[in-house]
Amino acid sequence: MRKPIIAGNWKMNNTASEGAALVSALKPLVKDAKCDVVVCVPAIDIPAVKKALRGSKIKLGAQNVHYAEKGAFTGEISADMLKEYGVQYVIIGHSERRQYFGETDETVNKRTLAALAAGLTPIVCIGESLEEREGGLTEKVLSAQIEKDFAGIDDFSKIVVAYEPIWAIGTGRTATDEQANETIGFIRKRMKKVYAGKRVGKMRIQYGGSMNAKNCKGLMAQPEIDGGLIGGASLKAADFAAIVNFDK
Ligand code: 13P
Numbered sequence: 253m254r255k256p257i258i259a260g261n262w263k264m265n266n267t268a269s270e271g272a273a274l275v276s277a278l279k280p281l282v283k284d285a286k287c288d289v290v291v292c293v294p295a296i297d298i299p300a301v302k303k304a305l306r307g308s309k310i311k312l313g314a315q316n317v318h319y320a321e322k323g324a325f326t327g328e329i330s331a332d333m334l335k336e337y338g339v340q341y342v343i344i345g346h347s348e349r350r351q352y353f354g355e356t357d358e359t360v361n362k363r364t365l366a367a368l369a370a371g372l373t374p375i376v377c378i379g380e381s382l383e384e385r386e387g388g389l390t391e392k393v394l395s396a397q398i399e400k401d402f403a404g405i406d407d408f409s410k411i412v413v414a415y416e417p418i419w420a421i422g423t424g425r426t427a428t429d430e431q432a433n434e435t436i437g438f439i440r441k442r443m444k445k446v447y448a449g450k451r452v453g454k455m456r457i458q459y460g461g462s463m464n465a466k467n468c469k470g471l472m473a474q475p476e477i478d479g480g481l482i483g484g485a486s487l488k489a490a491d492f493a494a495i496v497n498f499d500k
Contacts, residue, residue, distance in 0.1 A: 254456050256287035256472065257412060257479035258496045259313060259375060260486025261343055261460075266293065268300035274489055275301055279308045281493035287479065289496050290341050291486070292375070295329050298337050313341030316349060317372065319362035331370030342367050343481070345401060346377045347418045357400035364411070365404055375412045375481065376401055377460070378439070382419035391438055398442050408447060409454035414481040415439055420461025422483060426471075432459045433474035440476060465494035472498045 266274060271293050282289050292313035293301050302312055318328035334342060344367065345360035360376065367374040378397040380390045405411065415436050420427050427435070436457045444452045459471055460481030471477055485491040 254454065254478045256498075257290065257456050257458060258285075258287050258482065258492075258498075259290035259292055259341065259343075259412075259414075259458065259479070260482050260492055261292045261315065261346070262294065262297075262486060263315070263348070263483060264294060265487055266297060268297045271297040272300040272304035274487070275304045275308075275310065277489035278493060279305070279310065281489055282310065282496045283308065285309070285496045286499060287496065290375075292341065292343050295334075298334075298339060302338055311340045312338055313343065313375070314339050315343045315346070317342045317344065317363055317367050319359065319366040321366075331366050331372055335370050335372060339372065341373045341375055341412070343375045343377065343414070347379060347416060347421060357397060360401045361403055364401065368405065368410060373410060373412060375414050375458070377414045377416050377481070379416040379418050379461075385417065385419060390435065391442075394435070394439055395442055398439065398446055402443070402447065405447070405450065407451050408443070409451040412456050412458060412479075413439065413443075414458045414460045416460035416481060418461075422462070424462050426462040426464075426467050427459070429470045429474050432471055433476045436474075436476040463495065465491050468495045468498045 290311045290313045292315050314334050317331050318325055344363045345355055349355040364374045364376055380393045384393045417427055456478035458479040458481045459477050463480045463482050464485040
């Protein structure tokens with residue numbers, strides 16, 4: 253009943269022309285996809301990728317958005333700026349932004365509310381570190397993120413959550429199917445409790461972290477997993493298409 257959603261997070265890869273070439277190669281490979289397909293591209297690639305996406309159902313996403321409507325925030329990009337270019341999705345609170353760019357639960361929450369107000373679909377990333385998992389703190393860490401990052405949201409059917417265990421990102425070390433399923437099940441249960449009556453049951457939760465053409469089928473077969481947020485494997489058309497076509 254929840255439509256799967258596979259999104260690529262290109263991170264800081266692909267110039268505008270490289271990005272346009274990548275989506276041109278991707279288009280025919282995913283034309284029969286039954287899931288939602290999104291590419292989250294560097295902001296400066298947006299115009300070229302948008303043009304290259306014409307005639308396809310692939311949706312355009314960004315990797316960050318500022319929480320203010322406008323103003324003195326040098327280097328930042330507003331939700332309206334993204335919206336005007338036809339961007340529909342935006343990744344918020346990726347662990348790399350939390351780690352390298354001072355993103356906090358508070359700013360994640362503000363950015364999420366700003367994206368929703370502008371009609372964008374936020375893909376909000378949460379997840380624990382290796383130390384936290386090994387220390388048995390996964391549920392505690394996720395519960396704190398759940399309470400802070402999503403405060404004030406009225407309709408959870410309008411957001412996507414990406415569960416990305418930090419230890420699985422770019423490491424080649426994927427969570428097992430069962431680990432990912434169990435943790436995503438926990439997130440959903442916890443959110444239903446904290447945000448009761450706000451359509452949490454309709455919210456999609458992706459897995460992210462070294463997901464690839466080989467392991468995607470097993471992960472996507474899990475009942476709690478509604479999709480994937482793909483880093484490295486989204487940079488090659490054939491690899492990303494194989495994940496998008498996980499059900500073929
Ligand atoms: P990798 O797929 O490269 O591990 O990256 C995952 C990720 O961070 C997606 O946002």
